[in-house]
Amino acid sequence: MNSSTYFWLPTAELSPTEWLERHQAARLSFSGPRDTRIPTYLPHLVKELCSLRSSLELLRWNYPSGSEKLQPFCRTLLQDDASGVPESERQALARLVGRGLARVDWRELDILEMILSCLKELVNPETNAGAAGWERTALGEELDALTRLRGQDRPAYERAVHGLISEARASFIGLNWAFQYLRGIPARRARLDNEALGLLIGALRLILGLNLEEALVVEMALADPASVWSGMHGEAQQRWQQQGISVPLKPFEKASLFLLEGLPLEDSGHAGFVRYLCEHEDAYRRLLSGCYAAPAVQFSRLLEEMERYNRLPENAARRVWYDDEEQWVFMAALLLRPDAVAAIVDRERHKDIYLVISGLGPKAYLPRTLHEVQNIFGYITPEAFQQVVACLQLDPVDVIRVIASYKQYSADPGGDIIIYICKGTACFLRGQPELSRKLSVEIQAEEGELGCHGIQFVEMDCFGVCHLAPVVKTRDTFLGKQRADDIPGLLEQLRKGPSYENRVMFLDRIRRMLAPGHRSEPLESMRIVELIEDGPGPQPLPDVRGQTLAVDSTGQVHARENGASQPLGRLLPEALVFGYATPDGQTRWGGAILDEAGQLKAMVNYPAPHLHRDLAATVKPRAFVDQGGVWVERVDGALRIGTYNANTAIVQSDAGTYRLVRLSGPPSQALPERERGLAAEGAVGSGSDHAEFVRRQDRLVLGFAAGTDPDEIQSYLEQGGYEAVYRVLGQRGEPAWEPQVVIQEVSRARLRGRGGAGFPTGRKWEGMRRAQCTVEPDDHNQDDLKLIVANGDEGDPGAFMDRTLIQERPHQVIEGMILAAVAVGARYGVIYVRKEYEDAVRRLEHALFQSRRRGFLGENIFGIEGLHFDIDIRLGAGAFVAGEKRAIMRAIEGEPAEPTLNAVSNTVRGLWGKPTLLNNVETFANVPVIIQRGGEWYARQGTERSGGSKIFSVAGIVNQTGLVEARFGRTLNDIIAISGGIQQGKVLAGVQIGGPSGAILSLTGVRSYLLHTPLDFDAFDQVGAMLGSGGLVFIGEDDDVVRLARHFTDWLAEESCGQCPPCLQGTVSLGRTLDTILHGEGLSEHIHALWAKSDAIKAGSQCGLGMTAANPVTSALRFFPQSFLWYLLVNPRMDRLELFAGLEALRLLTRENIERVVARRRQIIGYTFTLRRHLLRYLVSELGRLDRYRAPRERQSEHLLELLQVTSHEVGVRDVHLECSLEDMEQHHLVLGDMIYDPAVAVPTG
Template identity: 60%
Template sequence: MTTDGFFQDLNCVPDPDMSPVQWLHCHRLAGLAGLAPRDSRIPAYMECLARELCTLRFSLEQLRLALIGKPERIKAFTRSLSDNQQIPLDTQGKESLISLIEAFLSRVDWRELDVLEMMLEYLGRIEDGCLLGDDSGRRASERKDELVQFEALRTSDPQAYRHALDGLMSEAKGSLAGLMMARKFLMSQSVRFAELNEEGLRLLVVGLGIVMGIPLDFFVGAISLPQEPEELWNRLIQEADRIWSDRGIPVSLKPLERASVYLLECLPVEKAGHAAFVRHLIEREDAYRAILSSCYAPRNVQMEHLGGELARYNMLPEYAAKPLVLSDDEMRIFLYAFMLRPDVIAAIAEREEHKDIYRAIPGLSSRAHLPRVLHEVQNIFGYVTPEAVERIVDHFQIDPVDVIRLIASYKQFSADRGGDIIIYVCKGTACFLRGQPELSRKIADEIMADEGQVGKGGVQFIEMDCFGVCHLAPVIKTRDTFLGRRKAEDIPMLLDQLMKGPSYENRIMFLDRIRRMLAPGHQSDPIEELRIKSLTGDASGGSNQPLISFPEAHEKGYPIQDSDVSGKTLEGACLQISDTGHVFAHIEARREFLGRLVTGSLCFHFSMPDGRTQLGALILDHAGQVQTVVRTPFPFAPDELNRTMKPRAYVEGNMVWVDRFDGPFPIGGYSANAMVVQDESGGYRLIELSGPPTQAPPEREEGLKVRGAMREAPEEKDFLKLQDRLLLGFSSAKGSENIDAYVAQGGYHTVRRVLGLEGEDPWNPEAIIGEIAAARLRGRGGAGFPTGRKWDGMRQATCTILEKDENQDRIKLIVANGDEGDPGAFMDRTLIQERPHQILEGMLIAAIAVGARYGVIYVRKEYEDAVRRLENAIFQARRKGYLGRNIFGVEGLHFDVDIRLGAGAFVAGEKRAIMRAIEGQAAEPTLNAPSNTQRGLWGKPTLLNNVETFANVPLILHRGAGWYAAQGTGNTGGSKIFSVAGIVKHTGLVEVRFGRTLQDIIHICGGIQEGKRLAGVQIGGPSGAILSLTGIRSYLLHTPLDFDAFDDVGAMLGSGGLVFIGEDDDVVRLARHFTDWLAEESCGQCPACFQGARSLGVNLDIILHGEGMSDHIHALWAKSDAIKAGSQCGLGMTASNPVTSALRFFPHAFLRYLLSNPRLEKVELFKSLEALRLITRENVERISKRRREIVGYSFSLKKHLMRNLVLELDRLDQVRPFQARQKERFLDLLEVPEHEVGARDVMLERSLNEAVHELRSGRFTS
């Protein structure tokens, strides 16, 4: 390839028959060909470590391509590596290397993060250099020092550590296959291009051929460039496939996905900003995907996407020194090079097909791949495009109807293009009660579009079921940020910020953004945009020294501290900043240290008595209080800045205001063109910059003010102390999501005990299940079925193989349900996020007990952070040998776990629907299907439990079944986690023992908020109930929290969501909200459920509009009964619970709406009370000629009931003062003076003739 033949020894196509000696020789050559790291996220002191990691990653990938799927060949290779005496490694070095190779080749679906951490562990163990020979010893020494510094960064600056990991992974990806050599080939070219042109594009194509292992002979002569890059790509990949097939190795698409982008950076293009822009695309996933999302679009759309990302790049402060402008021709060539990559769907499909679950359960149809593929397509394109559907159908050879039906079955998948800015509004129970409808209406008004439509400014808002952050209700989510406790009046400013986008006019925020983007040890280029105009020196740290500009300082001989350029002015010097915030003046290739940037400062101009304008500043703390005064037009009292509550400063109307003891006071005009630095002696310097004046406010976030309201408040000690933290207290130390921290607290110890690895005999499955049954553990998903009984049935189940089954192995499976579709519930989210290893340990014990081979955790996609932590936990457990094959070193014991994401279908929580969702089908209950323990997921016996149920298992085996059972009630052991939202003072997760009460939970949460009065609670989600907790129903406050106790009172404990509601909350509207929600979530199989919920909503609308009569109340009861009788699944049978429970526990709320109907008369009032089941109709009889005849009927409203109704109506009138008072209308219709309320029963009699006349006239029919 080169004149010295260097690349000829380093073949990019691996040899399946290569020996360890050949592999190590290739490894050494790759190390010598390695490039210095280019990723800006890698600390400056890590060059040696980064190069060794990249070289090692290249060599491991070569092994994988050569040996994967050939277990006997892998064994022969590692055996030869161990026995070969020619390899200059000691025994320990060989063992470490073999261990790394075996771990890496044990599965194909390792994440790059896991491979990186494997390599870091390996490099930390070995003594010699990773590269053998030459300067190996020197490199080993450097590597050790860098490893120590890198490990120290983990604790000293976790964010910088994570960024460094991302940078190292990116560099490693740029070294796979022939990328390392191709990049070096391009950088070694003598030719230079003033700008990106077709000649440069042809050179890039040659580099791409090197990556693929295509010989240079293939490119002899002029390289033709077809009009579409896809055509050229297909030609290259066909040639590569021919070459690789000759060696019996398939071409891997993974190294090729971004190969052209890595090569674009290394092209010898001299245009300023070219390489930096490409680097921006490499390091910013969102930037890369912004262009990739146009891959199936017409060329003009692709140009728009590229232009938009280029504009964004030029606006970012970190690239201010490297702006880039591209002509149309350059953009066309750039896009051509960018799109020289594998088809997006093919690349996604290859990653999915390499998942270990398809190796453990072979034969599954391509339908099983669809959910994850569709999620990835949605993430890239923003919606499932027609082109993507077409290519999915072609690749997987699947019926397009099945794909379209799957997309239509889940709300997370959309076949319509979304807005440029998407706002998600939570419509869960807590958010609905706290004002979500007003938020939605305000957004719709502002963008002039309904929910789901794209409105003004490309803004679209979508109502979501529940984000699981109910304690922040009402919640909006945008740009991956939760904005809690928002009000309708906040919406115009929020929309303005979002549409305006990020602004860096404020120079402090501009410079601080650059600092935050710098990796440790790095500093920015001199920033031409930031030039010094003047400087104020204040060495005393706050005294009012005279303001002196640089020309004046030079004339008067004013000393400039730490100056390397004394005798010269710094006026016009550029600023430069380091990762530590140190600011330098850069002039004539020299620089002077000015001080550390003070971000919490407000600079302002004020007028002196002589008319001169001066610059001053206030240094603020995180709460916006004045800490230090640098210079102001008036003095502060000495003790004023020493108080606990200091003066608060803020910007309003382009003025800086200070709230002092005598009220707000303006101290000067705000300037965003100035900043404060603090030198080593503690003194401050004010730097004023040249350029047009700006008063841009100091907003840290990119277009979003997110101070305070979005953040979760820390849990108070009393809030935790009053709980029974049994489950949440197990392995509760900080960092339990990390496997080392979890193991240090006794994690996975119970699994080792069960397997007999802790010095005792192994437990048999019956013993494990017996312990679970004795603990009286019941399912925490809502139904409360005894877990021991379910596990025992699963243990005894036999796997029946049918001819239609895709997999013919006799295996059992486990499914952990973490979908948590109930609005108002967020227990599972917290457990998955903070206790992922506890869930995995419970699943491991269950697998041993029932004999399961594989597990699947089904999680809501909205829980993105929780899913990331769960995925990390699974891969950590795999690397420890706790998941996978031969777990815990026990030969023949195999168990692994896969994550499947929900896509917004509440019905997927149903026991059969969840199996269909995992299988890649529409989430619909299977009617008359056998139980999951007989034929569940993929036709295998399947154990289904909630994640909270599994999390309890390690606790039971650790503390003992007797102890656990004693913590609960007679039928239910242990504790329950409740997610508490609503009108209590402290919302969040509350864990209490079974047997405690709702009153206890209210007490734990600090009681009811000031100005609120408790009315009831919505418990158990839509399948639960709306319960009254006052008046005659106050006994429910003291009912033991237990599955059976709540069943007895006509409620359902459910999964554990509690939303406490106040008297000012409208229960009828809440019931109406649930009917909409349930109708939307119905799978549609049962007309009784699908149409019944809608019909309930129609009746409730009539009542809410003040047109309700007794017939409408009767209809609510009758339709609810029909829904329950006509539904086939548990969710459908409980779909009417919100309405029936509201009718039962809040009849006065319905009565108040009925009273607002002007057609309501006395007779109809009594019929309405009858319909509400408050009174009963009695026949009026007489005896005539020895016969008993019915001559009419009568109603009797008992005095105690009447007194209670009047009290409830009066209370509702008080909390809704802007509505007509209905208490007086109620008494008027009854013809009872207020002072006689409760003194006597109220009677009404009607003759048969009167009843028949009413019926014929139809006066009171709906």
């Protein structure tokens, strides 16, 4: 093949001159953008971007990353005066090549921004003498326009960026040339048939550098497109390997999809549908998920996607439908691509971390591979599993063990619609069980099972948005503060999608989907019936009856006829149109113009003297649709002003007048329904209330570089970001710090680990600095290096500190890790993050790549020769035990998340056998503050043993939930005050602190001193609790503590790794005993059993998580005995003796022996139980409170007095005693044994 014609094909020795010539050929082959997300005013920018991206990919094909030939290529390019390209332009291109090919794992967004930077150099007269000329001037104006769009309309800018990236990918390796080749075929085809498939296969062969003379295997492609692609790729690989060149997979992952759009077909709906798949990754993945399925399944998914496409208003002018044969051809063409799993593994294999830490086995690729497989297929299908095993060459048993070890990996088919319900502590207390029960009834399936209409609901641990509790997540959308009554409507919308029968919503959806400068195609199905103006206009109304409509990106509505267009006005989507009767019996049309809050702003074409006073008021009336009518909510009641009409829109002309545009179609009263959902809100918040909330806090960490845009590294730098690193490296006019000096400053600050254990950070870092790497013969990597792991998994339900730091302060975490790397001599870092935090992970990944482009990560960071450090992200898969120090290492390594018993310290042999520093992300976020402000200053902000501040995630019954940062030494009472106090109508009862492994503490009565206990690791250890990672869920009197403890036993049993039977079986057994109590069958021996089982769990568990697994139950027993007593009193078999036995089990009374002396020997003949009067007063009071919130039944406070044989006026006056003989006790135990049916409860025999 002629390389001058086929300019995208590699050669063994590609010279800079030839590359520049090919780049020019790529520019000439570009015919214009096809992506509808790109604004129309960027034609030159798109052309230059796509041609440069294609030319970079050609170089990558010739010179893989790390190739020794790339640097000589750049030097020759700079010296190539004979090329005719100005030197300044060659310098800019050489810098682009050097940066763009420095790594294989750059994101397309990073390469796009590098190209934009290069183009800005090329159009700048100060840096490029050849920047003059109309084309370069136009390019400069377009670059400025893109920058303005970023500041004016961020969502439109982000859509445009995604469009530019997609357009650039569609120009890879000759794809644009092949597209034009297909479009240039003069004969248009009426159908998508075998001949069209043959054309597409031929275009793919040309791109791969293969000849067309060989027989095209169309029939084979219809039967097995994967084999045809594999054959073509193998043929190309064999050809190019002779020249030492390997054929990459990435450029071909969507090649057939991009070419499908170019097939010469008469039906415009086909090109529209393919363009929809190109621009909607979720739609493409839904079709790709059938790649291993039977043809019937593939066609079913294609039909569903076509129906989804045809429902959308923006596609109304280009609807699509394929017959059976066309469906077969379409799916065959779509799947002419690299194997889905092989492509995932190939992308993972080329990540930078595996080049630096070479030799790592395929298990290191496994976690991310499984995540990606599940993202595409919804679950790990048998076929995908086989491909994973084959591509990674792993033992199937090992892969199965990993899948089984994590909750979020599933080998069971998932629903077409999956609803996630948070079951974290805050959501559980605010009504999550009711949501789950309602969902179960509606879809007729239990949690995790497949229900009606292909709907499945899954309970998740915590999304980290506790301030929205209870939370439901659908796709990428969080729905906060949901009620059971909301579930049917949610299911209806998810199943059917938003209804666009309302013509105003139909037009508004089209407007929102248009990129700047675009206009919709004429809508043949929507014609103008009548145009009505409110009052006399400045000129006669145009006669537009019968004309079609079009909408542009500004919301301007146009009447279209025979190619001519006439603007009518800007669409007002917040308007309601209604019909009303005039005094003479005629029907006229009027409208109500509303603001965003639904309040009435103006009336259109409606005589409303009775509303003049309402419209003139400061607080205007609300207008709404109900029972087919439009109503205005006035002070004296709701007023019906007409019959709602959904076939009429209101527009505002350039002159400011309102116009009613009546549209064709059957009469409709469809409500103005919008797509539901909230963007995932962070816990940082905004607004005046939030400002006061922040002012009350001690924001040492969250206040560092405050006000920065987390998406922009420049914003962080302007606020003093990375100054600590510059200072430590000696780049701010002072000598560079020695590593031990950094550690001394951290030690001086008294910084303690924020992950929960509170271990002194300086001591840990010093141990890591002194550690020596010991390389064993069987280690995969034989290099002498150290690693860092930042734990952001945050497995505690109700904790969202890590999520917010990662999402709102990503560069602060990165800066802290860089400082740690300088101090301990680490080469690479890994941030382990929960997969549920998808939005936070995307932002963190963006921050990492920005730091790499700035030279803050990678090789020779901050310009220091020989200083290398980089960071990778690893996603958790729902294993709480992965927070354990060894389990997290195993999780990153691709092993089951299990603690290693009697393992050596991570600073000796940690991740991949290297000395590894493990800290929480919050710990790292504190380090830049310490270096900038000084360790002594930081230490003064805290207590004697804990310096600085702690970030708490506050949820529950306080007025303002979210993150609260408070100095060590502050109290829970301070936290409540900072959070605006307790909600009106609620009464504080306690707090769940430190997550499931922490404690449920009472904060009232004799325990009120805990409200004033200093928040400090040591102080809370002394009261039988622990600060943990910092989750605080304040609970009220109406919250059931026993049910909360039961909730935690389920969660802990589910999270147990199973290595220690006391942990796994013990938590299950605790749950069974609590169930007995909750069902009203509890007795004293069940309380004794809870204590005994808790002791057994602690004694028999090997890791810290197992040792604290019983904490929720034991703390509830200690701090809320009245809640357990209330359930014991519900038992109808409760008698006086059993009551005293229960009080003894709850440790609320004392027992003394009754003795007699026989033959000079003491002999026990019975017992005396004594309930002190102050405890009786306390119990009656507490039970009385509980009675107010329980279901109507006998008041247990009265039942208690009845069993004690005490009158109400005697409460608190005297102690209550019970004496019983040994015979009475023996008889009681015999009766007790008949009552108890829990086999785990041992009843004394007497």
